[in-house]
Amino acid sequence: MRGARRALPARPGSGIIVPALAALLLLLLTAVPVATLVMGSLQIEGRPGFTTANYEHVYSDPRTYRLLLNSFLYAVGTSILAIGLGTSLAFIVERTNVPFRRGFFAVTLVPLIVPGIVSTIAWIYLASGRIGVLNRGLMAALGLESPPFEVFSLLGMVWTEGLHLSPLVFLVMVGAMRAMDPALEEAAMTSGARPLRTLRVVTLPVLVPALAAAALIMFIRGLESFEVPALLGLPAEVPVITSEIYFALRTYPQDYGLAGALGVGLLLVSAVGVWSYGRLTRRAERFATITGKGYRPRIVELGRWRWVAFVYILVYLLVVVVLPFLVLLFVSLVPFYIPSLDMLQKLTLQHYVTVFEHPDTLRAVRNSFVLALSSATITMALTAVIAWIVVRTTLPGRRVLDLLAFLPIGIPGLVLAVAIIFELINFPIPIYGTLAILVIAYVTRYLPYGMRTSTAAMVQLHRELEEAAAVSGASWATSFRRIVVPLLWPSLVAGWIYVFVVSVRELSSSVLLVSHDSTVLSFLILDLQQSGQSNAVAALSVMLVLSLVVIVGLAQRASGRFGVKEG
Amino acid sequence: MDRRRLVMWLGIVGLLGAACGGGTVATSPTPAAATSAAASVAPTTKPGELDADTIAKAKTEGEVVLYTSLSSSDSKKIADAFAKSEKSYGIKITVNRKSSEDLVTQFMTEVKAGKILADVLETGGLDLAQPLKAGYLEAWKVPAAAGYPAELKDAGGLWHAARLGVETIAFNTTAVPAADAPKTWEDAADPKWKGKCLIESGDVEVLLGLGERKYKGDMAKVQDVLTRTMANCTPAKGHTETVDQLIAGQGAIFWGAHAHSTEQKRAAGAPVDYMQTEGVVTIDGPGLVKGAKHPNAGKVFLNWYLGDEGQKALSDLFRVPAKPGAANARLLPKTIYYTGPTLADKFSAYQDMWNKIVLKK
Numbered sequence: 039m040r041g042a043r044r045a046l047p048a049r050p051g052s053g054i055i056v057p058a059l060a061a062l063l064l065l066l067l068t069a070v071p072v073a074t075l076v077m078g079s080l081q082i083e084g085r086p087g088f089t090t091a092n093y094e095h096v097y098s099d100p101r102t103y104r105l106l107l108n109s110f111l112y113a114v115g116t117s118i119l120a121i122g123l124g125t126s127l128a129f130i131v132e133r134t135n136v137p138f139r140r141g142f143f144a145v146t147l148v149p150l151i152v153p154g155i156v157s158t159i160a161w162i163y164l165a166s167g168r169i170g171v172l173n174r175g176l177m178a179a180l181g182l183e184s185p186p187f188e189v190f191s192l193l194g195m196v197w198t199e200g201l202h203l204s205p206l207v208f209l210v211m212v213g214a215m216r217a218m219d220p221a222l223e224e225a226a227m228t229s230g231a232r233p234l235r236t237l238r239v240v241t242l243p244v245l246v247p248a249l250a251a252a253a254l255i256m257f258i259r260g261l262e263s264f265e266v267p268a269l270l271g272l273p274a275e276v277p278v279i280t281s282e283i284y285f286a287l288r289t290y291p292q293d294y295g296l297a298g299a300l301g302v303g304l305l306l307v308s309a310v311g312v313w314s315y316g317r318l319t320r321r322a323e324r325f326a327t328i329t330g331k332g333y334r335p336r337i338v339e340l341g342r343w344r345w346v347a348f349v350y351i352l353v354y355l356l357v358v359v360v361l362p363f364l365v366l367l368f369v370s371l372v373p374f375y376i377p378s379l380d381m382l383q384k385l386t387l388q389h390y391v392t393v394f395e396h397p398d399t400l401r402a403v404r405n406s407f408v409l410a411l412s413s414a415t416i417t418m419a420l421t422a423v424i425a426w427i428v429v430r431t432t433l434p435g436r437r438v439l440d441l442l443a444f445l446p447i448g449i450p451g452l453v454l455a456v457a458i459i460f461e462l463i464n465f466p467i468p469i470y471g472t473l474a475i476l477v478i479a480y481v482t483r484y485l486p487y488g489m490r491t492s493t494a495a496m497v498q499l500h501r502e503l504e505e506a507a508a509v510s511g512a513s514w515a516t517s518f519r520r521i522v523v524p525l526l527w528p529s530l531v532a533g534w535i536y537v538f539v540v541s542v543r544e545l546s547s548s549v550l551l552v553s554h555d556s557t558v559l560s561f562l563i564l565d566l567q568q569s570g571q572s573n574a575v576a577a578l579s580v581m582l583v584l585s586l587v588v589i590v591g592l593a594q595r596a597s598g599r600f601g602v603k604e605g
Numbered sequence: 606m607d608r609r610r611l612v613m614w615l616g617i618v619g620l621l622g623a624a625c626g627g628g629t630v631a632t633s634p635t636p637a638a639a640t641s642a643a644a645s646v647a648p649t650t651k652p653g654e655l656d657a658d659t660i661a662k663a664k665t666e667g668e669v670v671l672y673t674s675l676s677s678s679d680s681k682k683i684a685d686a687f688a689k690s691e692k693s694y695g696i697k698i699t700v701n702r703k704s705s706e707d708l709v710t711q712f713m714t715e716v717k718a719g720k721i722l723a724d725v726l727e728t729g730g731l732d733l734a735q736p737l738k739a740g741y742l743e744a745w746k747v748p749a750a751a752g753y754p755a756e757l758k759d760a761g762g763l764w765h766a767a768r769l770g771v772e773t774i775a776f777n778t779t780a781v782p783a784a785d786a787p788k789t790w791e792d793a794a795d796p797k798w799k800g801k802c803l804i805e806s807g808d809v810e811v812l813l814g815l816g817e818r819k820y821k822g823d824m825a826k827v828q829d830v831l832t833r834t835m836a837n838c839t840p841a842k843g844h845t846e847t848v849d850q851l852i853a854g855q856g857a858i859f860w861g862a863h864a865h866s867t868e869q870k871r872a873a874g875a876p877v878d879y880m881q882t883e884g885v886v887t888i889d890g891p892g893l894v895k896g897a898k899h900p901n902a903g904k905v906f907l908n909w910y911l912g913d914e915g916q917k918a919l920s921d922l923f924r925v926p927a928k929p930g931a932a933n934a935r936l937l938p939k940t941i942y943y944t945g946p947t948l949a950d951k952f953s954a955y956q957d958m959w960n961k962i963v964l965k966k
Contacts, residue, residue, distance in 0.1 A: 292706075396677065460714065
């Protein structure tokens with residue numbers, strides 16, 4: 039029913055102003071960094087004028103295509119693993135009567151807060167062919183000749199990143215499942231379909247927009263991820279685009295031209311992902327499952343499968359959460375790491391003292407918290423409005439907005455930071471060196487993620503409610519605030535948590551933008567790591583994990599009270 | 606509306622011009638020739654001390670902004686030591702701390718955008734080459750560094766060494782008895798290390814130091830040694846991460862380890878030690894920023910930092926101060942191959958070789 043699309047509400051006023059402002063803000067945030075990237079890719083440092091030499095250099099080299107292929111394989115593998123794990127987990131925790139399901143939520147999110155560098159190192163200590171404790175244990179127990187795992191390989195990279203990302207999929211899918219009207223499932227069940235068939239024929243197809251969005255986010259995240267390719271891919275000789283960009287920006291002098299040309303390549307590979315997403319969800323009305331009828335998502339009775347699902351979750355938690363956390367805890371408590379139980383006699387709290395005595399710890403924690411809070415809120419508010427424009431209106435240029443919100447994915451964080459410094463260092467309001475400039479960077483970086491979550495949620499929302507509101511004389515603002523936002527709430531919250539978490543971990547833009555007063559956690563971790571205090575980084579990570587579990591646990595209780603959690 | 610859009614686009618285009626055009630920004634300093642003739646020598650009352658005029662002006666300025674690549678906690682301790690010293694004359698110190706590359710990128714971007722916020726830029730010698738080349742540093746001979754050897758300062762006073770970074774080969778003492786440990790850089794090329802050697806993937810500076818100082822620019826020799834070394838070594842990322850993996854047993858030797866952090870681990874009881882017979886020594890040090898807001902306060906800091914008190918403060922942090930005689934002897938190798946800003950022009954040849962042989966590009 040494409041004819042059902044309509045332009046902005048009949049009554050102008052707030053109906054125009056807010057979306058127009060949002061669109062303008064989007065333009066301001068993305069245009070300059072993207073233009074900086076493209077212009078940089080068309081220039082050579084120290085030479086006047088424009089040239090296509092960087093592109094010729096990069097794209098005439100067969101190695102580039104190997105990098106692109108590696109990036110692609112790595113990103114696809116990562117998303118498949120993360121989607122499989124995250125979705126099954128979300129379904130079990132959210133929609134079935136598995137025992138103790140409430141308790142899983144906070145623990146499942148643990149990997150999110152662990153810095154990428156730390157979780158990657160944990161997996162080296164677990165699954166390196168030479169020193170991995172899992173390998174040693176299994177070889178001893180099963181009498182194996184050679185180690186069963188080798189983390190320094192493409193498969194090892196996919197494994198490490200895929201596990202690390204699975205909680206993000208879990209979050210997105212939990213949001214989508216909470217927003218799902220069970221009437222279709224009930225119809226299938228009433229018609230005699232068995233639970234598995236219902237799941238395959240009804241539940242999963244209805245979740246396609248959310249699944250596609252999650253797959254796209256994971257794919258992009260995989261493409262732009264850095265720690266795993268650097269720490270595992272380099273020794274394994276599996277170079278990817280991001281490691282190449284890193285070297286281009288770390289050489290002397292920095293090669294912005296090369297980084298730009300590679301960044302544009304990354305953007306094009308990402309575009310393949312967006313195109314596929316667009317194909318999957320092009321008939322948005324098919325997925326509109328949130329309608330005017332009241333409902334509660336139904337709980338699937340698993341019967342004796344209940345305990346199978348329970349064991350599945352336990353194994354997941356053991357592999358994804360418990361094992362890496364134990365390594366982390368061990369590293370944080372020993373003076374240096376050696377895979378030997380003798381180290382238990384050398385336990386020390388020194389690294390925790392180091393963290394507490396560091397002059398920046400408290401400030402960094404406070405700043406990161408404030409930043410993540412504001413970036414997540416601004417990003418989700420902005421992208422909710424933009425998603426509304428893209429999905430709901432027939433305005434010319436709405437696709438451009440979608441594209442603009444997506445472009446930051448191809449901009450290396452460091453390039454974004456350089457662009458922002460140029461743009462804002464002479465801004466009349468002195469925001470350089472403050473938290474505000476970091477908020478601008480984070481919102482820009484995470485627009486694509488916010489946009490995907492918001493769009494996926496928006497296509498699930500049937501337009502009949504807004505039409506009813508418009509007919510009853512409600513303004514755009516009222517209908518958006520009273521109808522759209524509350525119905526999208528679970529998905530917006532999921533996106534919010536996501537942006538919150540990645541903001542806490544953001545490093546590549548922060549390294550240039552933080553000042554003494556605006557230092558952040560990820561920067562503190564880098565500082566400790568670079569000064570050889572890797573065990574202190576583990577100690578800090580342990581504390582972050584524990585805080586996360588407490589905060590999410592509390593938030594869960596609070597949101598339960600406000601009715602979000604009920605299902 | 607059209608006019609506003611036009612203004613906005615003009616603004617964006619202008620910013621992009623600034624971002625991409627390099628020299629198009631009016632306020633960027635004019636490139637200075639790195640000549641000693643341009644240097645002004647501070648008239649000193651006593652050798653190694655500042656003149657009264659500079660001190661008086663510095664007091665009026667009241668503040669110095671230090672951009673440094675020292676770690677956060679070390680830079681804080683240096684700042685505290687400066688603040689406590691009588692020779693700071695009550696001048697307030699503000700520190701911006703980043704890793705060398707990030708610090709220089711930030712500094713260069715700020716200056717190109719027309720904003721000079723740093724008074725003193727203190728970072729790795731090779732990283733200092735970019736601002737030097739762009740003419741962003743002011744020539745001033747630090748009185749306290751008058752006795753420093755020639756290779757540790759620019760003849761014209763554009764930069765001085767403050768601390769030294771020792772790059773070496775570290776080894777796991779459980780896997781490698783002291784007698785078998787590498788004694789020279791070429792030892793890592795011995796086939797006995799095949800599959801047992803880790804190499805930091807970005808350490809081109811070590812190769813530069815070896816090539817220019819040890820092999821006197823004989824590129825064929827450098828290529829031969831590196832190729833044979835890489836027949837044994839696996840590239841790894843990050844100095845800290847790699848030394849940790851060395852200690853955990855992932856490798857037996859680590860080519861390009863930092864002596865400073867390896868020593869910290871050794872002191873904590875980790876089974877690790879490092880080659881002390883020879884080492885590549887990187888020069889880290891400060892330069893006075895041209896057009897700085899507080900040039901005299903910058904001079905006060907520099908003179909303190911390169912003098913006895915500043916150098917002792919560095920030594921207290923287990924760092925290797927540049928001032929002759931100030932360093933803990935254990936931390937300095939017997940044979941030293943210095944790198945530094947003067948070798949910057951040779952860097953790209955070594956980078957190319959490195960990319961081919963180590964990174965297999």
